[in-house]
Each structure stands twice: as structure tokens, then as C-alpha cells.
Amino acid sequence: MQVHTLDKAVIINELQFGNGISHAVHEGRRADFALILSMFSDDVRDNTPVEKVEEINTTDQLLRQRFELQPPQQLRSDQSSYDISAQQAKLFHDSGLASAKLSHYLKPEVLAYLPEDTHDLPEEVYHNLSGHQRRKLTEAEPKSLMPADLYNQLVAAQRSFQISAQA
Template identity: 35%
Template sequence: MQIEYPLVNELQLGNRLNDAVEHHRRGEFALLLSMLSNDARDMAQFQLDNDLSNDEKLYKQLDIPQPQALVCDLSQSVAINNADAFYGNGLSQFHLHQALKPEAVVTRGKYDEDLQITLSNCDLLTKLKHEQATPAITDLNSIHFLDQLATQRKISETIGNQLSAVA
């Protein structure tokens, strides 16, 4: 009998070890344990960094900070600003903050500068259409036209009463 892949650690067995213990199957339990690797480095608790790339493993192993971000997108994350450390405590404190949490070289918004200028000159509905987040219009259609007129009349009367009380 050939097995498709060798057993390395107990995570590959799933619940089979538990079932063997629960149902008092000593032979199956011994067989499963004998099929596991003898090397302690193959056990599950030592396989924590398998999903990391080689660069990330080296950063973690040598305790090196991550490289400085080149571009910071303000719409997705909070920008790091070390200017307060410089103005408050001087250049040495700024260098310390920059070494611990480096600022991005360029900070910008979600879109390029030309598109941001164009969108800033557009109305809100056009901006929402560009982001494909148009609001649902069903709320306006659910209110009857006469109810809308009555609500607007009440609002105008309230504003008129407030203005006459001020004058």
C-alpha cells in the first residue's frame, strides 16, 4: 500500500487521533502516531511562519522595521505625520519617530490629482455615480406626493415662525 503524501504533523490527521482514543482503538492510535514525522521541527506549533515570504521572515527574524511606504492613500489608511514630533521636540525626536514609523514619501487621495480636481467641481450625485455608490431612490417614491407637500408646508411655517420671533 502506497500513501499519497507522508504525514508530517497531527493537523493532517484531523479528528482521527481523537476518535481512536475515544473508541479505545489502541492499534489505530499507535499506527497513526508511528506514521507521523520523528523530527520535532515538523510539529504544528513550529509551522507558524509558513505563509510568510522569505523577505517577511527575514524582517521578523532580524527585527527590522518594514520599508518606508512610497505612497500613502488617505482614503484607505490614516497617514503617519511626524511633524508634531519635530515641532515639539526637535530634529532628534523626529528622526526617532521616522525610524520607528516612517512617513510615506507621497501622500495623496484615492484618485490622481487631475481627477480629484474634476470631482471637486462636480455635485454630490456625480461623485457618487463615479464611485458607483448611488443612493436608493425608493425612499422618495414611498411617500405620497400630497404628504410631501404637507411636510414642506409645515417646514416652511416653522421657519417662518422662527424668523418672525427673531425679528
Template identity: 65%
Template structure:
């Protein structure tokens, strides 16, 4: 009965014990002192007063909307990149370098122009691949594994062909 009441006491620190721990130290009662210390919670979150801090969600999109910034410069090209780069070239020919820079700052073109339809491989490597490798790269779903009963199915098919040939 006393064990359960000690468990439910919920001793966190020396404030809940009162003067008991102080008296155990002054009266040299080591057993009482060690018992009281053993009943304290060993979780630092119980001993340290802390407030829950609400952190606002700050994602890249939220900050861009808040400060009215444009979308970041894309890393790779897509079909719309070619129109942007031709507009930059037109601005350069019509208005000079400052016009081209202004056009770039308003609508930045991508950092790199990668070859298209090569599955992120350089063109030299992609052109050296065999047709089988290119077909494997183009497949969206992985190929199914060979069934475990393939050998038995081949033997059965061979026997059926032998029976048909004899009949």
C-alpha cells in the first residue's frame, strides 16, 4: 500500500518534499536522503520550467508571398525556357546589355540547358547506349520477374509439342 502511494506522489524536485530532505541532511540520515533523491524524477523536462514556444511556419513560398518576390531561378530548362532566352536575346539586340540584364532580372532563364529526352544523361553517353538500354530507360514500370515455375512450363510446352507432332 505504501509503495503505491509513493508512486502516485509524483515527486519532481525538493520543493514537493518540503523540509524532509533538509532534515535528512542535517541529521545525517543517509538512507532517508537517498530514498528521497531516488524518488525524484530523472527527466530533465520535469525539473526545468519551460514554456511551449509557438514557431510560425516559414516556408519558402510563404516568405516569397509576404515579400512579394518572384519565383526562384530554375535550375534546369523546360519548354518555356527557350522562349525566355529568345526574349533575352531580342532585348540584347534591341536595347543593349542593360536591357538584356533587366529582362533577365525580371524573368530569369534557367542556370543550365540540359539535353531533352536523354533521361538526365549527357548526349554523348546517351548516344552510345544500345537500343536495349534506351528501352529500359524509357520503361516507366520495372520489368516483372521471371516466374519460379518457368522451367516447368517450358518442359510442359515441349511435351505438348511432342505429343502434337506425333499425333
């Protein structure tokens, strides 16, 4: 009966024992001290006050919207980036470096002008590919494997051709 009551007693730290642990230490009662320590909870979360921290969902898009920032600078060029670059070059020639910088800060141009429609390959490499390799790059889904009964289909097709040729 006493074992069950000890199991149900949630003893977390020495404050729940009062002076019992102190008396066991001063009087040299090692067995009592060991028994008291064994009844403490070994879970750190019981001994440490833990507050639930609510995680705030912050994404790049939310921060840009909150601080009213422009969209980030693009890494690769597309068709619209050539117009932006031409406009900044015209502003540089007409009004100088300060005007071109201001235009860049308001609407930044891309970091790299890469060739388009080369499947992320350098232009020299893409033009050295054969026509078959270029066609494979443009295929959306890979070719299916040859059917397992291909030989039977070829024999059947040959026999039907022979029968139609004799008739």
C-alpha cells in the first residue's frame, strides 16, 4: 500500500520535503538521503520552469510587405530585364551616375545575363550538343522502356505482313 502512495506522490524537488533532506545530511543518514533523492523526478522539464514560446511566422515576403520594400533583385535575366538595363544606360548617359544609381535602387537589374532556352547550360555547350541530345532536353517526360513482349509483337507483325502479301 505504501509503494503505491509513493508512486503517486509527484516529488519534484527538495522543497516538498521540508527539512527532511537537511536532517538526513547533517545526521549522516545515507539511506534516508539516497531514498529521498531517488524519489525526485529525473525529468529536467519538471525542475525547470518552461514557458511556451509562440513562433512568429516570418517569411521574406511578409517582411518585404511590412517594410514596404521592392521585390528582391533577380538572379537571372528574362525578356523584361533588357528593357530595364537599357533604361538605366540611357539615364546614365543623360543624367550621370547618380541618376543611374537611383534607378538601380528603385528597380534593380539582374545579376547575370544568361542565354535563354539553353536548359541552364552555357551557350557553347548547348550549341555543341547534337540534335538528338537537344530534343531529349526538351522532352517533358522520359521515354518509356521497350515493352517486354517486343519480340512477340515483331513476329506477329511479320506474319501478318506475309499473310497480307500472299493474299
